[in-house]
Amino acid sequence: xxxxxxxxxxxxxxxxxxxxxxxxxxxxxxxxxxxxxxxxxxxxxxxxxxxxxxxxxxxxxxxxxxxxxxxxxxxxxxxxxxxxxxxxxxxxxxxxxxxxxxxxxxxxxxxxxxxxxxxxxxxxxxxxxxxxxxxxxxxxxxxxxxxxxxxxxxxxxxxxxxxxxxxxxxxxxxxxxxxxxxxxxxxxxxxxxxxxxxxxxxxxxxxxxxxxxxxxxxxxxxxxxxxxxxxxx
Amino acid sequence: xxxxxxxxxxxxxxxxxxxxxxxxxxxxxxxxxxxxxxxxxxxxxxxxxxxxxxxxxxxxxxxxxxxxxxxxxxxxxxxxxxxxxxxxxxxxxxxxxxxxxxxxxxxxxxxxxxxxxxxxxxxxxxxxxxxxxxxxxxxxxxxxxxxxxxxxxxxxxxxxxxxxxxxxxxxxxxxxxxxxxxxxxxxxxxxxxxxxxxxxxxxxxxxxxxxxxxxxxxxxxxxxxxxxxxxxx
Numbered sequence: 001x002x003x004x005x006x007x008x009x010x011x012x013x014x015x016x017x018x019x020x021x022x023x024x025x026x027x028x029x030x031x032x033x034x035x036x037x038x039x040x041x042x043x044x045x046x047x048x049x050x051x052x053x054x055x056x057x058x059x060x061x062x063x064x065x066x067x068x069x070x071x072x073x074x075x076x077x078x079x080x081x082x083x084x085x086x087x088x089x090x091x092x093x094x095x096x097x098x099x100x101x102x103x104x105x106x107x108x109x110x111x112x113x114x115x116x117x118x119x120x121x122x123x124x125x126x127x128x129x130x131x132x133x134x135x136x137x138x139x140x141x142x143x144x145x146x147x148x149x150x151x152x153x154x155x156x157x158x159x160x161x162x163x164x165x166x167x168x169x170x171x172x173x174x175x176x177x178x179x180x181x182x183x184x185x186x187x188x189x190x191x192x193x194x195x196x197x198x199x200x201x202x203x204x205x206x207x208x209x210x211x212x213x214x215x216x217x218x219x220x221x222x223x224x225x226x227x228x229x230x231x232x233x
Numbered sequence: 234x235x236x237x238x239x240x241x242x243x244x245x246x247x248x249x250x251x252x253x254x255x256x257x258x259x260x261x262x263x264x265x266x267x268x269x270x271x272x273x274x275x276x277x278x279x280x281x282x283x284x285x286x287x288x289x290x291x292x293x294x295x296x297x298x299x300x301x302x303x304x305x306x307x308x309x310x311x312x313x314x315x316x317x318x319x320x321x322x323x324x325x326x327x328x329x330x331x332x333x334x335x336x337x338x339x340x341x342x343x344x345x346x347x348x349x350x351x352x353x354x355x356x357x358x359x360x361x362x363x364x365x366x367x368x369x370x371x372x373x374x375x376x377x378x379x380x381x382x383x384x385x386x387x388x389x390x391x392x393x394x395x396x397x398x399x400x401x402x403x404x405x406x407x408x409x410x411x412x413x414x415x416x417x418x419x420x421x422x423x424x425x426x427x428x429x430x431x432x433x434x435x436x437x438x439x440x441x442x443x444x445x446x447x448x449x450x451x452x453x454x455x456x457x458x459x460x461x462x463x464x465x466x
Contacts, residue, residue, distance in 0.1 A: 134367060134389060137453075144377070144388065153388035155377065156367060160435040160451040180454070181414055185431045195428040198418045202393040218393040220370075221413070 017129055017223045020201040021100065024227040026125045028052045031095035034119065036084045036112070036128075037102020041068030041077065047096075048074040056094075058082045084112055089119040096120075099128040101223070104136060104176045109183070113191035123232035126193060132200060132221040136178040139165040143216070154220035184224060193228035200224055250362055250456045253434040254333065257460040259358045261285045264328035267352065269317045269345070269361075270335020274301030274310065280329075281307040289327075291315045317345055322352040329353075332361040334456070337369060337409045342416070346424035356465035359426060365433060365454040369411040372398040376449070387453035417457060426461035433457060 028050035035043045038057030047055045055077045059065050065079045072079070084099070084106050097116045106112055116126050135141060137159045143151040162183060165176045185195065200221035203214045261283035268276045271290030280288045288310045292298050298312045305312070317332070317339050330349045339345055349359050368374060370392045376384040395416060398409045422428065433454035436447045 134392075138386070144386070153371070153377070153390040154392075155386035156389050156453045157386040159367070159387075159453045160433075180433055181457075182431045182433045185418075185428070189428065189430065195418070195422065197422065198415045200393075200413055200415045220389045220392045224414075 017199075017201040017225065019204065020199045021098075021127065021129055021225055022046075024127045024197055024199065024225060025098065026096060028096060032056075032093060034058065034087075034089070034094045034097045034116075036087070036097065036099035036116075037105070038068060038079065039064050039100075039102075041065075041072050041079065043098055043100055044068070044077045044079075045072060045074065047098075048077050052076070052096075054078075056080060056089075058084060058087060060084070087112075087115055087119070089115075091118050092121045093119050094121065095124045097124070097126045099126075101129050101131065103128060104130045104179070105174075107177060109177070109179065110187045110190065113187045113193070117191040117193060117230055120230045122230055124230050125196075125227060126188070126230075127225075127227045129223050129225045130179075130184060131176065132224045133159065133179060133181050133184070134220055135222050136165055136176055139167050141165075141167050151216055151219075181224065184226065188226065188228045192230065194231055196227040196229055198224070198226055250432075250434040250458065252437065253432045254331075254360065254362055254458055255279075257360050257430055257432065257458060258331065259329060261329060265289075265326060267291070267320075267322070267327045267330045267349075269320070269330065269332035269349075270338070271301065271312065272297050272333075272335075274298075274305050274312065276331055276333055277301070277310045277312075278305060278307065280331075281310050285309070285329075287311075289313060289322075291317060291320060293317070320345075320348055320352070322348075324351050325354045326352050327354065328357045330357070330359045332359075334362050334364065336361060337363045337412070338407075340410060342410070342412065343420045343423070346420045346426070350424045350426060350463055353463045355463055357463050358429075358460060359421070359463075360458075360460045362456050362458045363412075363417060364409065365457045366392065366411065366413050366417070367453055368455050369398060369409055372400050374398075374400050384449055384452075414457065417459065421459065421461045425463065427464055429460040429462055431457070431459055 028047050031052045032054045033047040033052045035057045038044050038059045041057050044055045044057040057079045060083045062081055065081055068079050137156050144153055144155045146152050162179050165178050167174050167176055202218040208215050261280050263286045265287045266280040266285045268290045271277050271292045274290050277288045277290040290312045293316045295314055298314055301312050370389050377386055377388040379385050395412050398411050400407050400409055435451040441448050
């Protein structure tokens with residue numbers, strides 16, 4: 001089912017926030033890149049196309065990694081089946097770490113921030129996207145409708161109550177962790193990172209034309225994107 | 234009417250977010266402090282009580298400043314009637330600039346960020362609170378109620394649509410500017426600041442006991458607090 005979503009068929013170009021995330025990435029030429037929650041490997045292959053020297057994709061799903069390996073020909077991309085929390089790379093292994101829409105599945109985000117910090121070269125970048133706290137606050141993750149089925153507004157509640165949310169996605173129960181904007185940002189700062197940029201992308205007019213279902217995405221933020229750097233010593 | 238609100242009668246102790254804002258301020262001893270939108274001068278007098286060497290409070294309201302002057306005895310506090318956008322202090326005048334719940338009334342926030350940056354000493358801090366983007370997105374600034382008058386949730390809409398909101402506050406029409414989290418943070422980064430900390434305070438149990446009307450404040454963020462520093466050269 002996930003493989004039938006626009007972003008799974010059309011790849012990065014069909015993901016409304018990709019243009020913003022891409023713009024937040026540093027130059028990847030000759031970079032050692034780590035992708036946390038790589039899924040089908042779209043971002044890994046993008047990094048390879050930008051002449052990254054080495055790319056490691058980590059994902060917990062054997063099925064997604066099998067598909068990723070099927071559609072990957074670049075010899076310098078390596079996929080590892082691993083929970084994001086369990087990464088254990090030597091210090092200063094990577095120049096760039098990215099993570100697209102994966103960290104809201106992770107129980108201990110602060111620990112991941114510290115591990116990523118250690119795994120980066122000084123001056124290295126961590127660029128991440130997650131579901132926006134406004135989107136994750138209520139487990140229903142849906143609009144509030146009037147009797148005629150019109151979307152009245154996006155309901156927010158339980159915002160300050162961080163923790164597990166049992167949501168449904170494509171008919172499966174999915175466990176996510178709601179965190180406030182405060183936690184998403186401060187955990188990075190506390191790990192030692194310097195914040196470079198925050199984004200809450202809205203779909204472009206082109207994307208809305210191509211995928212009309214996205215027209216309401218400007219009414220509330222759905223993704224939170226953050227880019228940080230490890231200070232150069 | 235404003236003067237009848239808990240925070241106007243009880244001062245800073247009755248403002249739920251004060252404990253967090255205070256904790257984000259650097260040591261004020263011997264500091265030259267600027268308060269943007271000082272109102273009745275509570276923060277100015279707090280700064281003086283912390284042995285700031287000099288405190289300047291700026292506000293556009295002659296009436297608020299008259300009251301501030303009435304209740305201020307400290308000789309090193311100076312009040313100036315001025316729009317926040319019109320500040321024009323010499324470079325490096327202040328060690329600390331603070332602004333409590335005022336910048337959402339300002340049309341050109343990015344310019345204020347640049348002016349504050351210039352007015353600070355290297356290593357100086359800017360600590361600010363504003364109404365949270367989730368709170369300002371809809372002009373109604375109210376809960377969504379069921380037929381029985383219960384608060385169902387906080388409605389969010391028009392989030393990505395920055396700009397004017399005509400709201401009502403204590404029976405007066407008030408013009409505010411809605412900005413996204415992205416704009417509140419990135420404008421500071423673009424001015425040259427380093428982000429130190431983000432907070433979205435929820436009222437403490439003590440505050441809720443004292444002011445039961447605040448019990449729903451944990452259901453959605455109402456304030457966004459940011460502290461940044463100007464890099465030491």
